[in-house]
Amino acid sequence: MRLATVVVAACVLVSPEATLxxxxxxxxxxxxxxxxxSRRTSYTLGISKGAGALTCTFCNDEGKDGIAGMVGIETPFxxxxxxxxxxxxxxxxxxxxxxxxxxxxxxxHLYLSPASRAFFxxxxxxxxxxxxxxxxxxxxxxxxxxxxxxxxxxxxxRSALVPYLSWVRGTGGDMRLNGALVTPYGGLxxxxxxxxxSKR
Amino acid sequence: MRFFRQVQFVGVVAGAIVFTGCLNDLTSPDPSTAxxxxxxxxxxxxxxxxxxxxxxxxxxxxxRDGKRYPTWHPATDxxxxxxxxxxxxxxxxxxxxxxxxxxxxxxxxxxxxETWDATNPRREDHVGHKxxxxxxxxxxxxxxxxxxxxxxxxxxxxxxxxxxxxxxxFTNNVHELVYHIVCNDGTAMHVTMMTAIxxxxxxxxxxxxxxxxxxxxxTPLNSPHGGGQRLIPDRECILEHMLVGSTRNxxxxxxxxxxxxxxxxxxxxxxxxIASFDPYFQxxxxxxxxxxxxxxxxxxxxxxxxxxxxxxDKARGGACADATANGQITGxxxxxxxxxxxxxxxxxxxxxxRINNAxxxxxxxxxxxxxxxxxxxxxxxxxxxxxxxxTAIDPHGPTIxxxxxxxxxxxxAPN
Numbered sequence: 349m350r351l352a353t354v355v356v357a358a359c360v361l362v363s364p365e366a367t368l369x370x371x372x373x374x375x376x377x378x379x380x381x382x383x384x385x386s387r388r389t390s391y392t393l394g395i396s397k398g399a400g401a402l403t404c405t406f407c408n409d410e411g412k413d414g415i416a417g418m419v420g421i422e423t424p425f426x427x428x429x430x431x432x433x434x435x436x437x438x439x440x441x442x443x444x445x446x447x448x449x450x451x452x453x454x455x456x457h458l459y460l461s462p463a464s465r466a467f468f469x470x471x472x473x474x475x476x477x478x479x480x481x482x483x484x485x486x487x488x489x490x491x492x493x494x495x496x497x498x499x500x501x502x503x504x505x506r507s508a509l510v511p512y513l514s515w516v517r518g519t520g521g522d523m524r525l526n527g528a529l530v531t532p533y534g535g536l537x538x539x540x541x542x543x544x545x546s547k548r
Numbered sequence: 549m550r551f552f553r554q555v556q557f558v559g560v561v562a563g564a565i566v567f568t569g570c571l572n573d574l575t576s577p578d579p580s581t582a583x584x585x586x587x588x589x590x591x592x593x594x595x596x597x598x599x600x601x602x603x604x605x606x607x608x609x610x611x612r613d614g615k616r617y618p619t620w621h622p623a624t625d626x627x628x629x630x631x632x633x634x635x636x637x638x639x640x641x642x643x644x645x646x647x648x649x650x651x652x653x654x655x656x657x658x659x660x661x662e663t664w665d666a667t668n669p670r671r672e673d674h675v676g677h678k679x680x681x682x683x684x685x686x687x688x689x690x691x692x693x694x695x696x697x698x699x700x701x702x703x704x705x706x707x708x709x710x711x712x713x714x715x716x717x718f719t720n721n722v723h724e725l726v727y728h729i730v731c732n733d734g735t736a737m738h739v740t741m742m743t744a745i746x747x748x749x750x751x752x753x754x755x756x757x758x759x760x761x762x763x764x765x766x767t768p769l770n771s772p773h774g775g776g777q778r779l780i781p782d783r784e785c786i787l788e789h790m791l792v793g794s795t796r797n798x799x800x801x802x803x804x805x806x807x808x809x810x811x812x813x814x815x816x817x818x819x820x821x822i823a824s825f826d827p828y829f830q831x832x833x834x835x836x837x838x839x840x841x842x843x844x845x846x847x848x849x850x851x852x853x854x855x856x857x858x859x860x861d862k863a864r865g866g867a868c869a870d871a872t873a874n875g876q877i878t879g880x881x882x883x884x885x886x887x888x889x890x891x892x893x894x895x896x897x898x899x900x901x902r903i904n905n906a907x908x909x910x911x912x913x914x915x916x917x918x919x920x921x922x923x924x925x926x927x928x929x930x931x932x933x934x935x936x937x938x939t940a941i942d943p944h945g946p947t948i949x950x951x952x953x954x955x956x957x958x959x960x961a962p963n
Contacts, residue, residue, distance in 0.1 A: 528940035
């Protein structure tokens, strides 16, 4: 609950519209002025290969391959910075059980220069690893961060193809097996590499 | 990745430091000035033992009660080369837990019982104290979901009084147990207790695992019923598996194996189970079996190497053939160092470990049987240290010590 509060508060604080308007005190209202492409909010949907793992002091940290992806929304904040919100996921099935990672967090994209298409991203939010079968469920929910890099290949029609690499890591959260606390030091890891389509 | 793992480990290490502090708040005084416990000084050399009693008694430590106790020593004194004729298992100084717990006092729980229930003491011989340990053992987790995700490892150091040379365990189910375990998932216990293994006054026939053999009155007379059981061979096992016809060899493991299957709990005064664990202690070649046809009810396997039944059945092959050179060497007695039936091979199944102490203190004081746990010491209490957690995955340990052999120069039954 506390983590959720932090995430929501962070989103409010970095509200892009408010920030942009504050930067341009003399400007007309944004809605009355056509926005240049670089000022527009973009929506990103990515699909990738990924390796997710449960982490703790007594976990084997073994990453399993699976299908992964991300969805995000970003909007300009400074000349070479975008702020946004991102969700990352990963799924793996096998041996009568399934494993998944889901993480959601505010992020910022830092471009090498205002004209650059390469960016670095980072964010902090909450993540959860789940392993489940018909009989059992193991969950670890932890404060999680993401770091990653990408490159925007601009396409026609305000779109971009974005190869990306990102790593989500969470630690210090409750790990529960069928509801019983296993350790308060549970965590998760998700490494993914894939391609996203970004649309302004 | 390693950085995060290290950061993550800080909490566990901090907890371990606090927990270790619970163990090491007592400095070790000089054993030579401490009051001797009942268990101290009870061993004297036999005819074939070349070490003196004084040298033996120099291997001493001081228990938390401030008394002097015997402790582990090698079978052969390294300075003089003399033999004590018995061994106490694996040198505990190699255990990763030794720095935390120090030398193990033999008989500390027995000593507490002298106070807790002075009219019903339990005094055990010296040679039966057996130490086993292993570092960094890989544990099993009883969850199909969690098992492939975890790498739970533990350091284990145990000591059980497991005499396998006399008639004691035919009736007596109460034996001193010291159990130390520390795992990377936070599971940690440091327990000293008198464990009741099975029912008093009887044992279970080892070769069928089901027949309860009633022998007589136990010591102490008020020995509690315990979980688990003591599987001990009797004459029926010998006749069926050791003395065999000419078409087959003796099956010594079926004839002679002892398995002491403990089921232990530390309980609070309200009856709440704070911790439980159930290691099994195995001895493949004891120097005794129950024989009600003998005056002393204690049969000797080496004697059966020379025996022939009326139908011609006798010991064939295996340990008997090796020890007697197929019958060429005669006159080996049960306490002869040449007898292979001396209890020097042992192993321990660590099995399950459960803690339900998240709301309790790390330090409990129980009666010698591990019951009536309270936060403050009382007359005849024993100090127990148990991690303040509830275990959700109940790490189960493997067998340790199976490959080891503790024999040596002069080591022989009674051992």
